[in-house]
Amino acid sequence: MPSLNRKKANTKFLPAAAAAGPKQSPHLVSGESAHLDHxxxxxxxxxxxxxxxxxxxxxxxxxxxxxxxxxAAMAVALKKVYKxxxxxxxxxxxxxxxxxxxxxxxxxxxxxAVGLGNLLRYPSVVFxxxxxxxxxxxxxxxxxxxxxxxxxxxSIGQAYRGSVVVAFNGMNKHxxxxxxxxxxxxxxxxxxxVPILAWIMHYFRCSFESPLPxxxxxxDFYLLDVIANDDPITPETGYVEYPGRGLVGETVGWCAFMWxxxxxxxxxxxxxxxxxxxxTMGVPVVIMIIILGRSVSLDNAREGILLYxxxxxxxxxxxxxIWQAAAGQIFFSIGVGFGYFTSYASYxxxxxxxxxxxxxxxxxxxxYEVIAAFAVFGVIGFLRYExxxxxxxxxxxxxxxxxxxxxxxxxxxxxxxxxxxxLTLGLLGMSSAFALVESFVTLICDSQLGQRTxxxxxxxxxxxxxxxxxxxxxxxxxxYLLDAVDTWINNLCLIFVVWAECVAASTLYRYKDxxxxxxxxxxxxxxxGYILAMVLxxxxxxxxxxxxxxxxxxxxxxxxxxxxxxLGKSPVTPAPAFWGKNPWLSKLWxxxxxxxxxxxxxLNLIVATGNKWKIPVVWSVVIRYITPPILAIIxxxxxxxxxxxxxxxxxxxxxxxxxxxxxxxxxxxxxxxxFDVFIPPAKLGRGADMYTPTTxxxxxxxxxxxDKEKGHGKGVETSPSTSLK
Numbered sequence: 001m002p003s004l005n006r007k008k009a010n011t012k013f014l015p016a017a018a019a020a021g022p023k024q025s026p027h028l029v030s031g032e033s034a035h036l037d038h039x040x041x042x043x044x045x046x047x048x049x050x051x052x053x054x055x056x057x058x059x060x061x062x063x064x065x066x067x068x069x070x071x072a073a074m075a076v077a078l079k080k081v082y083k084x085x086x087x088x089x090x091x092x093x094x095x096x097x098x099x100x101x102x103x104x105x106x107x108x109x110x111x112x113a114v115g116l117g118n119l120l121r122y123p124s125v126v127f128x129x130x131x132x133x134x135x136x137x138x139x140x141x142x143x144x145x146x147x148x149x150x151x152x153x154x155s156i157g158q159a160y161r162g163s164v165v166v167a168f169n170g171m172n173k174h175x176x177x178x179x180x181x182x183x184x185x186x187x188x189x190x191x192x193x194v195p196i197l198a199w200i201m202h203y204f205r206c207s208f209e210s211p212l213p214x215x216x217x218x219x220d221f222y223l224l225d226v227i228a229n230d231d232p233i234t235p236e237t238g239y240v241e242y243p244g245r246g247l248v249g250e251t252v253g254w255c256a257f258m259w260x261x262x263x264x265x266x267x268x269x270x271x272x273x274x275x276x277x278x279x280t281m282g283v284p285v286v287i288m289i290i291i292l293g294r295s296v297s298l299d300n301a302r303e304g305i306l307l308y309x310x311x312x313x314x315x316x317x318x319x320x321x322i323w324q325a326a327a328g329q330i331f332f333s334i335g336v337g338f339g340y341f342t343s344y345a346s347y348x349x350x351x352x353x354x355x356x357x358x359x360x361x362x363x364x365x366x367x368y369e370v371i372a373a374f375a376v377f378g379v380i381g382f383l384r385y386e387x388x389x390x391x392x393x394x395x396x397x398x399x400x401x402x403x404x405x406x407x408x409x410x411x412x413x414x415x416x417x418x419x420x421x422x423l424t425l426g427l428l429g430m431s432s433a434f435a436l437v438e439s440f441v442t443l444i445c446d447s448q449l450g451q452r453t454x455x456x457x458x459x460x461x462x463x464x465x466x467x468x469x470x471x472x473x474x475x476x477x478x479x480y481l482l483d484a485v486d487t488w489i490n491n492l493c494l495i496f497v498v499w500a501e502c503v504a505a506s507t508l509y510r511y512k513d514x515x516x517x518x519x520x521x522x523x524x525x526x527x528x529g530y531i532l533a534m535v536l537x538x539x540x541x542x543x544x545x546x547x548x549x550x551x552x553x554x555x556x557x558x559x560x561x562x563x564x565x566x567l568g569k570s571p572v573t574p575a576p577a578f579w580g581k582n583p584w585l586s587k588l589w590x591x592x593x594x595x596x597x598x599x600x601x602x603l604n605l606i607v608a609t610g611n612k613w614k615i616p617v618v619w620s621v622v623i624r625y626i627t628p629p630i631l632a633i634i635x636x637x638x639x640x641x642x643x644x645x646x647x648x649x650x651x652x653x654x655x656x657x658x659x660x661x662x663x664x665x666x667x668x669x670x671x672x673x674x675f676d677v678f679i680p681p682a683k684l685g686r687g688a689d690m691y692t693p694t695t696x697x698x699x700x701x702x703x704x705x706x707d708k709e710k711g712h713g714k715g716v717e718t719s720p721s722t723s724l725k
Contacts, residue, residue, distance in 0.1 A: 089271035089347075096161055097269050098347050102357075104274030105348055107281045109154075109361045111431030112340045114281070116196065116396065117333045118369035119288075119428060123376035124394040125329050129322045130387050131313035137326035142366060145327055145630060148622045149336040149498055151358045151615060152505060157345030158354050159606040160686070163443040164339040165678045167346070170686040171599065172508040176675040177668015179339075181497045183439045184661045186338030188489050190436035191466055192482045194262070195473040197429045198254035200422055202226050203405065207418035215409035222401045226251075229479045240648045244476030251474040258430065259467040265434040266441060267459040270347045273434070280431035284424045288372055291420060294411070295378035304381020305374060327634055332490060334365055335432070337498040339439030346442065351606065355613040379407040400425065437462060447678045477650070484645075484654035492638040493658035499631040500665045503531065506596035506624040513598070517590045522568030526591040529560020534629055538636035553629075564591055596620045 089097035099105040126134055160170035168179035203226070206213050214221035228251075230244035265276045295301060316322050335341070345354065376399060383403065385392045394403065408418045444450040444458045473482045507527050515523045533556040541549020568587045574580040579589035597620045608614040645651035668675055676684060
């Protein structure tokens with residue numbers, strides 16, 4: 001054994017346990033290294049450390065530390081950057097993810113609303129109805145169609161804290177199918193919306209070329225180079241044939257790229273989305289201001305702007321075309337009926353100011369498209385287009401891919417303006433695309449299966465599935481398929497599901513209160529009369545004449561109300577104010593106003609706490625008696641239009657798809673348990689029938705606890721009122 005008489009103990013490389021002192025082996029001495037034998041009774045064996053070994057150990061330690069320090073520091077820095085760019089979502093008190101800020105929610109919701117429809121569709125619709133008179137039906141549609149439905153969708157999402165299906169289940173278990181149909185409508189649009197963005201990215205890439213490749217050949221570049229579809233064959237008799245086969249390579253590539261960006265935007269939830277929207281909404285606003293300044297300074301731009309706001313063509317108000325166009329534009333530009341407002345609002349703070357948020361979103365959406373249209377009309381004046389010219393036909397695609405690009409090619413610095421324009425379109429489109437997909441992702445995440453699966457895996461799976469579906473629009477007949485699906489999803493399916501939203505909310509919400517007051521038979525007669533008046537009224541209007549349709553509709557509604565009031569029993573609980581003056585008026589109030597008015601009151605318990613804005617009384621009347629009839633009329637125009645396309649197989653497929661989605665609403669009403677898989681077990685009881693007339697229901701967070709402790713379907717009375725405000 002070496003001598004113990006070393007002058008300086010060398011314990012530098014001893015294990016910490018060995019340096020502890022009292023429990024050391026007496027054989028472990030200074031200047032010796034220790035190795036443990038891994039046995040039940042370890043034996044410490046000492047070996048001498050030579051000066052050379054000691055120096056080598058110091059050198060190796062220094063080298064290892066110096067090599068690892070920079071890489072470790074870089075890893076920490078990269079992790080911090082990643083956390084900043086893709087933060088985890090904050091949590092609400094109930095454990096649900098929430099937006100980083102109110103601004104994030106509003107920007108995300110605006111991103112869903114503001115898209116290609118604002119920048120491209122709106123100018124084309126106004127061009128066909130040019131003049132200041134356009135704004136009369138436009139703002140009427142905004143206040144009686146867009147804003148009321150937007151308030152409904154945001155409020156139920158915030159109150160029921162879940163996907164669209166969860167929210168509609170909260171109103172009534174029979175309306176779960178309406179919620180799923182809304183989500184499927186949005187997802188169907190997403191699958192063809194991203195291929196449109198792929199075409200935009202093709203233009204964006206070509207914007208860096210000099211000269212611009214579409215200069216002097218705008219239509220050929222669009223149809224032959226970008227769309228690259230074979231022309232259909234239309235025989236005199238028989239079905240249209242589409243000879244195109246295979247995929248368009250560049251469209252597939254850009255489609256995959258845009259789906260990747262969509263995935264990046266949503267895979268971590270609202271924490272990540274709340275970061276992305278500052279780019280996808282902030283940058284387009286800035287660029288559009290720049291483009292607007294350039295467009296209105298073009299030669300002859302003044303004449304185009306005068307077509308927009310410098311004429312009054314009052315005779316156009318007598319035509320139904322301008323009213324239908326205004327209603328359709330408000331619907332498509334705001335984006336109700338796709339589900340993302342409800343999904344986004346479910347991640348709001350529970351007591352956020354949803355009514356104020358809805359108004360901010362609606363007015364911002366309209367302001368963007370009304371102001372941005374000045375840029376397009378400046379270009380229209382520059383190109384010297386006239387509304388009455390039969391050779392000029394503007395549509396969403398022609399404005400974006402023909403009209404504006406041709407003007408850009410003639411501007412000084414064409415490449416710069418082209419890059420800015422198509423970058424704006426791409427960012428606006430991307431924010432709408434990931435909003436459309438978010439509804440589906442939230443549905444699965446909130447389902448019984450999704451609560452056991454990571455959001456990243458769910459988002460990835462849905463995006464891959466959506467990309468595969470998008471490939472059919474990237475084919476050499478994809479443009480025609482896209483046009484067909486877009487036509488029937490928007491003109492038929494979308495309008496129908498929003499009609500179903502309004503009818504379900506105003507008829508089925510807490511209907512048991514009404515049936516217990518006036519009787520089930522009376523309530524059934526009234527409800528059937530209310531629905532049949534719209535369905536048969538528009539059917540007769542299309543088949544015979546508008547006057548005949550109006551007569552049938554009002555006749556059915558009035559007769560059904562009279563029969564229901566006669567057969568109904570006198571309510572035990574009187575109706576409020578004017579309606580409670582006699583039993584007949586009281587019956588009519590319980591039949592025709594109670595469900596939607598009570599929904600308003602119950603939602604106000606959540607969204608109008610403190611100094612928050614309340615949902616006004618007039619909202620109930622609009623949702624019940626104004627919005628649904630207008631939507632029914634718009635839907636009725638779809639069926640005569642399909643007759644003209646009945647020999648086109650792509651339109652037949654798209655028309656069938658639209659009806660399959662519409663049938664989901666009926667399936668949910670008839671067999672609601674089929675949709676229970678999409679509802680967390682703790683929230684299944686929310687939609688059960690309950691009887692608590694004229695009283696506000698407890699907040700949903702209380703119902704969560706109540707469902708778990710008491711079982712399903714029991715309401716809790718809070719703040720009973722002697723009069724219904």
